Amino acid sequence: MTTPNNLPRRLFLQRAAVGTLLTAGGSTLLAACASGGSEDTSSNDGGGTKSDENPFGVKEDAPLDVVIFKGGYGDDYAKAHEALYSKKFPKAEISHKGITDITPQLQPRFNGGNPPDVIDNSGASELPMSTLASTGQLADLTALLDAPSVDDKAKKVKDTVEPIAIEAAQLSGKPLVLKYVLTVYALWYNKPLFEKNGWAPAKTWAEFLTLCEEIKKAGIAPLAHQGKHPYYIHQIVLDMAVKHGGQEVIKAIDSLEPNAWMHPSIKMAAEAVLELKGKGYIMQGTEGLDHIQSQTAWNQGKAAFIPSGSWLENEQKKVAPADFQTTAAYTPLLDGAKLPVDCTEIAAGENFIVPEKAKNKAGGLEYLRIMLSKEAAGKFTELTGSPTIVKGAGEGLKLSAGASSASALLKSGADNNWTAYFGSWYSTMSKPIESVVGELAAGRITADEYQKRVQKIADDTAKDPKTKKQTRS
């Protein structure tokens, strides 16, 4: 379609257009990201000799282009990983970019057929993973998972990572994304505060209500949540529902099965949240606060519990008082629950991808293989306080209060821990659902209405021919 010479100029124009036109209002906004670009795929084979040391055949002087989402985890860990890559391929020139606005910066490069070699596609403006997958823009990671591990050549990479990582890698039926960080979702509290008052996290719903009453009497709101992002309070609803009804509940939701959201366990969980709201156990005004505001109020002791992922401690480091001890607790069990109390929602997160059209695709795969070594993963945990999907990489590291309590919860839950995919599989679904959850948490709709409205969104997604469906086994 276009000559190679045409590309730089086209890219220049596209970028300039993005800059100028983002300010020019709605209708021109999109056209600025003009598509087009060459269809011809350059040779993706590394060009070097393949061996156990170099399973993808990386050409040793081929430059490597790395783009990292610089969010809660920063990008220092990536620099450490790049140093490991440099040690192996000293002649390779590595370009490193730590940015937050992934889509605006990378969209023109994908459209121009000139994407980077490795991307951490995460954050609020991440490129939609489901779209990248369905348009065939991601390299198949099967070769990576089957390659020998850096630490032990007798083992395959896929045997050195947690099983959830293999499951989470699947998009459109193929492993296309490396979700590197292991996240534990929990209800969080401040240990010294609870010890001072003689409180302990409750195991059953009845105990939890008693505890809330006590906390309320002490002049503290029992529960705060990140009202502007109803996603967090939904975590509690789903956790209680899955623990009550078992893993089938979430598997049916992820597979878009008819009436998946109408499950009685979901109704019980939604009613439980309404009960908390009705009894005044939810912090006043929390509906209007964003994550930083609500978490800060929690750090200041205005609320006892807050739902979040294990990044919470790191995120709040700067505002938390010195004696604050971020501690993970499980959500209480509803009557008749199938799963034990000490399991929770976990997720593999941070989307590391290698684009199909990357110039140095072999180098990109090799970079991911290096990331999956114990040394690189340990470095990540050390720098960010978060565990990775690499088995045993956190052993022997000194962890903070939040990180060690999260690891304990992860361990106690073992195979009962559950995970959800509908948010990342169907990009059009999560935002409309959040909006309904917000209404539930504010006590403005009933549990029935919540179920019906969310079910309708799921049905619309299931019917939509533009959405690629996936099922869980």
Place this chain on the structure above:
Amino acid sequence: MRHGSYRFVASFLAIPLALYVVFVISPFVQAFYYSLTDWTGISPKFEFVGFQNFKDLANDAIFKASIGHNLILLVGVPILTIVFALVFAYLLNVGGKANSAGVHGVRGNGFYKLAFFLPQVLSVPVIAVIWATVMTSTDNGLLNSVTKKIGLGTSQYLASPKIALYCVLWVMVWGSVGFYLVLFNAAMSGIPKDIFEAAIIDGAGRLSTFFRITLPLLWDTIQTAWVYLAILALDAYALVAVMTAGPGGPDNSTYVMGLAIADNGFQYGRAGYASAMGVVLFFLTLIIAAVMLRATRRERIEY
């Protein structure tokens, strides 16, 4: 003009015109083109789907609701902004005591002008953050602590689906009044003072001077302001994105067309569909501007 100077002028116009075509006209044309495709926004491959995107739009409940929200802003923002700006500008110009020395504005009007214009200097996200903090839904919010103290109780403001959109509307008005005040003020000072003096001598009061002299003589300026404010009201993206839950919430109560375009284009990977929304927004803006200019046309008064 002499013959040779045409070339001279044209050479000056050529570059800006070319830039305008490349950066303004061509994206518009491209948006029309993409609206007929299933382009995802992140892939060089796409197919033509005809008018399917527009058919889908007709059944898109959230998009239809967002048009409704934009229409509320479209009515509210221009009227309130123009009324406030006119009243303040009038007071600044002729609000002071009329005496033998003639008509003049209230004392310290330079300071007021500056104070009113200040929001115009701030960028929209800054304004959004300031007001989101003022309207915080907890008891600690500035507005809530004031209303609580004077016994009016507290409100949820941006967290309530009933009033969130009106809170956004108010912030848009607050952010625009200053600019139009200065604009009207400039236009008013262009009206010869002796007209006002003559009116006062004839015994006209403040109100009748305003309605019979100031307003008719300002009509052209007001008309321009009206069209600009209407276009502003059709956007509202930045305020909604920064201030409200979701964003676009609570319960989609502040969802506007700009947000629908951004969500579909960037989050959902449906750039073709979003382009179709952009095309709808384009024609809506065009129609509204044309209707407004038509409906408010008056005979021009010369002085």
